Amino acid sequence: MANIVFGVGCSHSPLLATEPEQWNLRAKDDALNPEHWYQGGTYSFDELV
Numbered sequence: 001m002a003n004i005v006f007g008v009g010c011s012h013s014p015l016l017a018t019e020p021e022q023w024n025l026r027a028k029d030d031a032l033n034p035e036h037w038y039q040g041g042t043y044s045f046d047e048l049v
Contacts, residue, residue, distance in 0.1 A: 010016065014026055035042040 031045045034044055
């Protein structure tokens with residue numbers, strides 16, 4: 001029986017699985033998200049931009 005010896009999590013997995021031509025779709029969702037985590041706090045998209 002096999003054992004899991006390595007596991008990885010990536011917060012950017014949607015971009016890794018999406019063609020570059022469709023990245024703008026992800027950006028639209030990011031702009032609508034009211035809570036982006038950054039350095040221990042949450043910020044709106046506009047606050048981070």
